[in-house]
Amino acid sequence: MTNYFDKQEAKAAFLAMARSKPALQGIADGQLMDMLGTHLGLVAEAALYNADRNLQESYLATAINRSSVLAAAYDRNYIPRKPKPSSGSVRVVNESSVSKSVPAGTVLISDDLVRYEVDMPVVVGAGQNALVSVSQVSRESLEYTLASPIPYYEILLEPEKSRQVHDIKVSVNGVEWDKTRLFRNTNAESTVWAEIYTPLDQLGVRFGNGIFGKIPDADSTVTLELILTSGDVVLLNEQSLPPIDPSGAFSGVEFISGTPLTGGANMEGTEETRRNTLYYFQFDEKHEWDDDYAFMLRQKFPDLLFCKVWGEEKQEKMVGFRAIEHINHIFFSVYATGKPLINADVLAELQAIPEYNRFFVHTPVAHQKFTFSIEGKIKRNFVMHEIETEIRALIERYYGQDSKDRRERALVRDFYKLMNGLTHNGIAVFESQDDVFITLTGTKEPVKFYDMVSVNMTDSVLELSYA
Numbered sequence: 001m002t003n004y005f006d007k008q009e010a011k012a013a014f015l016a017m018a019r020s021k022p023a024l025q026g027i028a029d030g031q032l033m034d035m036l037g038t039h040l041g042l043v044a045e046a047a048l049y050n051a052d053r054n055l056q057e058s059y060l061a062t063a064i065n066r067s068s069v070l071a072a073a074y075d076r077n078y079i080p081r082k083p084k085p086s087s088g089s090v091r092v093v094n095e096s097s098v099s100k101s102v103p104a105g106t107v108l109i110s111d112d113l114v115r116y117e118v119d120m121p122v123v124v125g126a127g128q129n130a131l132v133s134v135s136q137v138s139r140e141s142l143e144y145t146l147a148s149p150i151p152y153y154e155i156l157l158e159p160e161k162s163r164q165v166h167d168i169k170v171s172v173n174g175v176e177w178d179k180t181r182l183f184r185n186t187n188a189e190s191t192v193w194a195e196i197y198t199p200l201d202q203l204g205v206r207f208g209n210g211i212f213g214k215i216p217d218a219d220s221t222v223t224l225e226l227i228l229t230s231g232d233v234v235l236l237n238e239q240s241l242p243p244i245d246p247s248g249a250f251s252g253v254e255f256i257s258g259t260p261l262t263g264g265a266n267m268e269g270t271e272e273t274r275r276n277t278l279y280y281f282q283f284d285e286k287h288e289w290d291d292d293y294a295f296m297l298r299q300k301f302p303d304l305l306f307c308k309v310w311g312e313e314k315q316e317k318m319v320g321f322r323a324i325e326h327i328n329h330i331f332f333s334v335y336a337t338g339k340p341l342i343n344a345d346v347l348a349e350l351q352a353i354p355e356y357n358r359f360f361v362h363t364p365v366a367h368q369k370f371t372f373s374i375e376g377k378i379k380r381n382f383v384m385h386e387i388e389t390e391i392r393a394l395i396e397r398y399y400g401q402d403s404k405d406r407r408e409r410a411l412v413r414d415f416y417k418l419m420n421g422l423t424h425n426g427i428a429v430f431e432s433q434d435d436v437f438i439t440l441t442g443t444k445e446p447v448k449f450y451d452m453v454s455v456n457m458t459d460s461v462l463e464l465s466y467a
Contacts, residue, residue, distance in 0.1 A: 004044040004045070004048055005045060005048055007038070007041035007042060007044075007045055008041065010037075010040065010041040010044045010045070011037035011038055011040065011041040012037075014036075014037045014040050014041070015028060015029075015033060015034070015037050018033055018037075060072040060274060060277060060278060061274075061278065063274070066201070066270045067199045067200065067201075068199075069270050069273055069274045069277070070197065070198070070199040070200075070201065070273070071199035072274075072277055073197065073273055073277040073280075074196070074197065074198055074199055076277055076280055076281055077182060078197075078273070078276065078277045078280045079195055079196070079197050080197055080267060080268040080272075080273045080276075081267065081268035081272075081276075081299050081302060082165060082166050082167070082267060082268075083163070083164065083165075083166055083229050083230075083231035083232075083264070083265060083266050083267045084166065084229070084231065084263070084264055084265040084302050084303065085135045085136040085137045085166055085229035085230075085231070085264050086135070086136040086229075086231075086232070086233050086234065086235070086261045086262050086263050086264035087119075087133065087134065087135045087136070087261060087262075087263055087264075088133070088134065088235070088257065088258070088259045088260060088261035088262065088263075089131045089132065089133055089134070089257075089258040089259045090108065090116075090118070090131070090132055090133075090134045090241055090255050090256065090257055090258055091129055091130070091131055091255070091256045091257075091258040092122065092124050092129060092130050092131075092132055092253060092254075092255055093124075093129040093253065093254040093255075093256065094124040094125065094126060094127065094128055094129065094252065094253050095127070095252045095253070095254065096126060096251065096252030096253065097126050097127075097252075098126055099123055099124065099125050099126055100123070100124050100249075100250065100252075100253050101121070101122075101123050101124075102118055102121060102122050102123075102124065102132060102250075102253075103118070103121045104118055104119060104120055104121045105117060105118065105139075106118040106243055106250075107138070107243065107244045108134065108241040108242065108243050108244075108255055109241065109242060109243075109244060110235055110239065110241055111239070111240070114136060114230060114233055114235070115136070115137070115138040116134045116135065116136050116137075116235075116241060116261070117134060117135055117136075117137050117138070117139075118132050118133075118134050119132070119133040119134060119135055120132060120133060124253070131258050134241075134261065135229075136229055136230060136233055136235075136261060136264060137166060137227050137228065137229050138227075138228045138229075139225070139226065139227055139228070140161075140225075140226045140228060141223060141224070141225055141226070142157075142223070142224040142226065143221055143222070143223050143224075144221070144222045144223075144224075145219065145220070145221055145222075146216050146217075146218065146219070146220045146221075146222060147218065147219070148218050149210075149215045149216065149217060149218055150215065151208075151209035151210060151215060152206055152207065152208070152209050153206070153207045153215065153216065154196070154204050154205070154206045154207075155204055155205050155222065155224065156198065156202040156203070156204035157202055157203050157204065157224075157226075158202065159200065159201035159202055161203075161226070161228070162197070162201055162202050162203035163201065163267050164228040164229060164230065164231075164267075165203050165226055165227070165228060166227045166228065166229045167226075167227040168195070168203075168205070168224060168225065168226055168227070169224070169225040170193045170205055170222065170223070170224055170225075171222070171223040171225070172191070172216050172220050172221070172222055172223075173220055173221055174221075174223075175191070177191045177192055177193050178190075178191065178192045178193075179192070179193060179194070179195065180192040180193065180194055180213065181194065182194065183208055183212035183213045185354065186208065186212050186213045187211075187212075188208075188210050188211055188213075188214060189214055190208065190212075190213050190214055191214055192208065192213045192214070193205045193206065193207050193208075193213070194206045194207075194213075205224065229264065230264070231264050231265055231266035231267065232264045232265055232266045233261075233264050234260065234261065234262050234264075235257055235260065235261040235262075236257065236260050237257050237258060237259055237260050238256060238257060239256065239257045240254070240255070240256055241255040241256065241257060242255065243255060263303060263337075263338070265302045265303070293309035293330065293332065293350070294307050294308065294309050296349075297309070297332075297334070297346055297349065297350075300349055301334075301336065301342065301345065301346065301349075303336045303337070303339070303342075304334055304335070304336050304342070305335055305336055305337060305401075305402065305403070305404060305406065306333070306334060306335035306365055306452045307332075307333075307334050307335075308332065308333045308334075308449045308450060309330060309331070309332045309333075310330075310331050310332075310449050311329075311330055311331070312326040312327055312328070312329055314449065315329070315331055318448060318449060328357050328358055328359060329358075329359045329360070329361050330350070330358060330359070330360050330361070331360075331361045331362075331363050331449070332346065332347075332350065332360065332361070332362060332363065333362070333363045333364065333365050333449065333450035334346050334362075334365070335365045335452060337402040343362045343364075346362075347360055347362055363449075363450045364450065365450055365452045366448060366450050366451050366452065367401065367452050367454065368442075368443035368446065368447075368451045368452065368453045368454075369442055369443065369453075369454060369455070369456040370399075370410050370440055370441060370442035370443055370444045370453065370454075370455060370456065371440070371441050371442050371455070371456050371459045371460040371461075372395065372410075372415065372438065372439070372440050372441075372455065372460045372461070372462075373438070373439045373440075373441070373460065373461040373463075374391070374415075374419070374436065374437070374438050374461070374462050374463070374464075375436070375437045375438075375463045375464075376419065376429075376430060376435055376436040376437070376463070376464050376465075377430070377431075377435040377436075377464070377465050377466065377467040378429050378430060378435075378464055378465075378466060378467065379427070379428075379429065379430075379431065379466075379467060380466045380467065381427075382424055382429065384464060384466075386424070387424060387429055387464060388462055388464060390422065390424065390429075391419070391422065391462060391464075392457065392462065394418055394422065395415075395418070395455055395457070395460075396455070396457065398414075398418065399453075399454055399455040400454060400455060400457075401452070401454035401455075406454060408445075408446060408453065409444060409445040409446065409453060410440055410444040410445070410453060410455070411444070412438055412439075412440055415438045415440065416433060416436065416438060419436045419438065420432075420433055420436070431467060435467060442456070
């Protein structure tokens with residue numbers, strides 16, 4: 001059998017075929033047929049390569065193109081995680097002689113033309129100043145008219161806008177409809193809509209078919225209220241944020257960023273979408289196993305650095321006794337940097353799950369600390385304080401309380417791996433493992449489900465010398 005991946009073998013097969021034809025025997029060994037055979041060998045190789053690439057794109061595990069990954073996600077009804085806005089505080093300075101009211105929703109704009117919005121209203125007295133919380137969001141309202149009832153009617157946003165949507169609300173004729181998941185627990189009169197994300201990078205909403213979810217009536221006006229964000233945008237403190245104020249209501253009022261406005265996150269990337277889609281069919285927001293809750297919460301709150309959810313059986317094993325108050329209770333413990341009250345948002349999200357006879361209980365995180373002692377001999381061609389800085393940054397990355405890469409437990413062997421793999425300008429810092437001695441003290445592994453283990457850098461010891 002001819003191997004058409006081999007150009008020479010493909011060419012030889014073509015020439016042999018030409019020699020077998022009486023009409024071509026006279027020119028089969030000529031220069032023209034030789035060049036034509038070379039060309040066909042290249043064509044066969046390119047065709048087989050494209051066929052293999054297309055086959056690769058048909059599998060989620062091997063697909064490279066974003067459209068292929070999104071197509072597989074669309075088939076499994078997976079919605080990529082939306083972007084999260086940056087937030088912080090703005091100082092409102094009232095230099096006028098009268099009190100000024102700053103309502104919630106006041107739009108501020110940075111020098112880079114990035115829009116921010118005041119979260120809570122505040123009244124600032126004459127000559128006074130106040131801090132208000134702001135988020136990097138903007139709002140947009142889109143209206144569509146449905147000429148006639150259409151089963152599974154869809155509205156799709158353009159890709160650029162789809163990647164900026166942080167939240168969306170849908171109203172029909174001024175009445176807000178509820179968001180549903182795959183039209184579960186719905187009937188012909190359920191005023192619900194489902195969210196979709198197409199292979200063309202378009203976020204959309206889909207209505208029912210008259211059996212699963214109601215079809216909007218003819219001449220209905222569908223309104224999409226969009227909250228948009230640019231995601232991972234940082235604004236330093238002491239930056240001016242003038243309001244969009246056509247009425248002049250903020251005359252004499254200055255808005256200055258009081259803290260850095262940070263904490264935003266971009267929309268889920270292609271690789272993360274691929275990995276989540278591979279496992280999403282096990283969860284599918286049905287909330288039937290412990291890990292479903294944690295997966296769902298991390299999707300809803302991407303800034304969570306610690307998230308544990310457990311049920312009554314694990315609770316009873318942890319506390320060592322059975323109790324009536326454990327029955328049908330789900331316990332959770334969460335932590336996010338700079339958000340001590342995020343548990344309230346998480347509780348509201350859990351309570352919105354349509355499950356009967358379930359009760360959710362928040363357990364505060366117990367921060368368990370450990371310290372390290374590292375004695376090491378580095379090579380003489382390194383600057384001591386530079387290596388110390390790199391080692392502390394490396395440990396902070398994998399064991400710091402506010403690090404996204406934090407490991408759940410601290411093992412001495414993992415510390416040795418970090419130190420032995422440490423390089424500076426491509427050169428190993430330590431000659432061998434014998435040049436490093438590491439000890440860990442304190443709580444190195446979680447004992448309770450709500451234990452969050454992290455390093456105490458202040459009391460840790462790092463002693464370096466030259467070999």
